[in-house]
Amino acid sequence: MTAALAAPAWFRHSTDLRLQAIARAARPDFDAWLSHVRSAAACTRPVRLAGTIATVEAATGRLLAERATADMPDGVIYKPCGNRRESVCPSCSKLYQRDAYQVVRAGLVGGKGVPKQVAHHPAVFPTFTAPSFGEVHTRIVKRHTCARRKDCDCRPEPCHARRDLTVCQHGVRLVCFARHELDDARLGTPLCLDCYDHDAHVVWNLMVGELWRRTTIAINRYLTGLCRRRGFPFHAVPYVTVDGDVRYRKVPPFRLSFGKAAEMQRRAVVHLHAIARLDGRDPDDDTAIPPPPSGLDAADIKAAIDHAAATIAFTTDTGNPVGWRIAWGDQVHTKLITVAADGEVTDAQVAAYLAKYATKSTEITGHSSARLCDETITLYADAHGSHTERLIEACWRLGDTGHNPTTDPADLLRLRTPSTGGVLGPTRTCPACGTRTRCRTCPACSARTAEEARTAAAQQMAETTAKPRPADPRPRLRRWAHMLGFGGHFLTKSRHYSITFALLRDQRIVFRRLQNSGPEQTEPGGEPTTLIVNFLQFVGAGWHTTADAMLANTSAAMAREHAETARHHLTTLAA
Template sequence: MVGQPLCAGCYDYLGHVLFAWHLPELWRRFTITLRRAIATHLKTSGLSADSVRVSFVKVVELQARAIPHIHALIRLDPPGALATTASGDHISDGPAAPRGGREPRHGTDRQPVWSSPITATELTALIRQAAGRVRIDVPTGDNHPNQGVRTLRFGAQIDAQALTPETTTAATDSETARTTATASSRLSPRRVAAYLAKYVTKSLHDFGITARRLSTEAIGELDVSEHVRAILTVIAELAEHGNAAVAGIGRWLHTLGYRGHITTKSRHYSTTMGALRTARATWTRQHATNDATQLNATTPRGAVSPDQRPHAPLDPDAVAWEFDHAGHTSAGDRVLVISAALRHITARITAITETRSRIGSRWPAPPGGGDG
């Protein structure tokens, strides 16, 4: 069955959860290692370490086996600073990297084509090298049944491929040329962008989990597969017996232990949300001005436009609303609200305690106990 381990008793659920929890830190260390590897490569070639700037965008996909998988676009850009708005938002993407990134971009200002000192093939090798070096040693906790130290790293399925410009084939080309063009366009920037966008739409609803936070007491009642239930059980155990390395993991039951963002990018990869908001506001103002100008131009001479017509007098019986105040009107109201909230919290804690005492053990043991 897709998404289920072949041997539930042999599957390393503890390693699964620890990898998902520490994946954001693994990626952070990877980006640092990659930048250092590129700087070393440039120095070896007799160039300045600041000759290029590494930019990236990544999307995290939760695979059918419920473990996060990273898809990323990594590009080499020129080191020049970008133009910014008054608020500090970047408004220009800068020129493309014709060798390293292979992604043509079109900024608002045409600039001379920049050639990266690192080829796409060399960048691919540096990416594999950096991904193979990154690792994290994580203690599982003295009170955990499987105490010890786990080494987390990226797996052997590291796939780095160079992007090629999107090509079109003329009608007079030979069949061989058509085949070559089709194969090269499979990794075109447009196709890869659509490929990444596909994973943004994936949801935890496929596993039977909502986007709201879960309680550990609800694990046994969820309509999920036994594989997902075992993952949730290990997360709950780490929340109780884990150390500082997994502090707060219990609050991420609803994401199966993954605490990062689905989509992240480096600062200079593309435009910013602030720049997009500014562009939308400018567009709205311009079109409002154009509409008003067009309305004035089409209004007959001597006629009154709708905006200039006198407003009808207000109805004396109409109710006019105005802001009174915010918050409690008196200290007594504040005391009553806080007292009601405390009673609700106390009742919830009492109910949880009674439920735990009735069931004897808080969670069922996961298959295999976490030993791979």
């Protein structure tokens, strides 16, 4: 296709969606444009790239062909944004969700490079909850009679029904007789906003990754001790020291592989849903996944998880005089995963459950924003506002590492009074660096102070051999204020559990290139004879006009509908 035709002036400057759509559809290169944007047609905000694409012979490096994006429609290449959030881009998040489903399920039943014998390995599905930071409105159904929990219409119990009508120190009655519906805006909000411990809430969200790491270590140690008590032989595995010497260490005859998904609850705290699969260990091949020892089963994994969840806890090093205690809540549920339909939960149910949360974020709490800064924090943080506004304010206030925290609780309360305006005040100029800010402490000076503190802590850690305590989480609280303190990924796994997202993306790229270029680009052994080398740079994001977005999304929707119809027709014929 030749270079993109210049649009008329009335098309470039018109704000009428109909005129823009008619002008685009009337252009002679409209069909070529639809074919060009097909890969990103369903994306809400595609990335526009410009440059050249070269085809190189793999064996010799000889340039076979070269094509410039200036000769393509619109002069750019449209690439899907790849955002995993359903609220940002439904199309890209759906693709990510399907990849997440394949990653999780391959670790349970095998396939895609994972041996199928893992389907017979013991596996459990534990759920780790957060502790209580204050009473919140909730919806409890003691017995479900609905067919789908998503459309649950069962009669819930009263939220907080009490006979004594308890009143807190702030004069709020800690009672609620309402039977909340699923879409009730009060769900997850505290009964008393002033009694709720927002500071401990955001610190727990931030440190849940460290808590999960310590929990997995405790689970492995519990099972290792169990193997010693039952007399299982340990394997001698060689390793190379820093000096180049080869030594041996004893390792247990099992390996525990994990997969984990984070779920943001309505009260804006993170719950973790995990998969723990028990494998054997091959001392001669670290990549192999043999069956586990016959003396270990799913009941042992459950006992190890219950023990770790009840015992693992630590205290953070923060400005709080006594630190914050980080531990799991009382409600830890562990279910057995089976490949049969009569088990507690099946592999397909678990995979679909975890894949669903891979595309979620903080939308359920009513807050959705990009990363916050000094200029945008005032739009979302309020020490006397809603539940999420107070959580964001707590992140910003506790993350102010340049401020010397007080040890007097009365001073901490004065920081929240209306007379001081919380942590934000009128615009001023920092006398140290000249930065204009509304914060009580200059963010530039705070960042410099935090960097100096991290450098000093790293030097101290390198000089001492003592076991370090958990690092001060405050420098990271401001970075993850838009996530209400949670800074981890919503879907993670251990190395040996399953395949990776990168492998699925690479396989999809190879499949599409074979469809476009044909099998002659690949040798019989599977090695490509030609390589595609891109020399592209970012030139923008999003569609040029609203009409372009409408036409591209409509074309993608029609293509999906046609594919679904064809798939349904083939399924009907096969039946």
